[in-house]
Amino acid sequence: MALPGVHRDRGELRIRESLEEICTDLADYIADLSEASVKERGVFAIALSGGSLIALMGKLCEAPYNKTVDWAKWYIFWTDERVVAKNHADSNYKLAKDGLLSKVPIVPSHVHSINDSLSAEEAADEYEFVIRQLVKSRMVSVSDISDCPKFDLILLGMDSDGHVASLFPNHSALDEKDRWVTFITDSPKPPPERITFTLPVINSASNVAVVVTGESKAEAVHLAIDDAEPECPSLSSRMVQPTKGKLVWFLDEPAASKLGSVQFCE
């Protein structure tokens, strides 16, 4: 059963009973945004996360999406990446390639992953430079408020600690306001070295979707969406507040099970 609604100032909540429903709704959502962006701009600039998200995007590899989405117009980026070889089991690029990109007709030169031969700091700097070039060429739009890149869609997962991308609780990376891409070398979740979009970039997107499933994440979903609690850690998931863009949460019922008295706006 779908429980659509808009949580006051925390975006649209799409709570679904089954993973099957989430996968279908997510595929429709992405396909619709892709069509609208291609119609408006001629391209679709999408940033992927790793983790459970890629499997939840699996419907896009099937009919009708595999034949109806204009894949050649997609430009693909990562919201975060582990600083490991691209063929390493921990690589978000490998996860997406194996689970999605190898199954749809993406243009290889439109796939922008990090240079895995560099240090974390160098990889972050170079990734930001690549994005800056694509903003200059208007392949990626630019926010008229923050001068940050305005991705057409940023897809986030959220771990049970409430982090999105590689922006971990109480980490100094949460405070980064100037860089578009930063790096960490002390990730509490292995591997330790990662690059990540910063919050100004995430919050400059035209659309942000946070896709969260499973009861293990219910407390983090509550902390991310419901009214702030005293002593709540600094959670990047709570700081996802697009300046002008639209925020949508895709939740299964177990992940949404601890949401408080959600004030749905009609």
Ligand SMILES: O=C1O[C@H](COP(=O)(O)O)[C@@H](O)[C@H](O)[C@H]1O
């Ligand atoms: O380490 C990471 O974790 C998050 C969440 O993963 P999930 O499996 O709990 O959905 C992921 O979004 C991020 O890209 C990844 O680097």
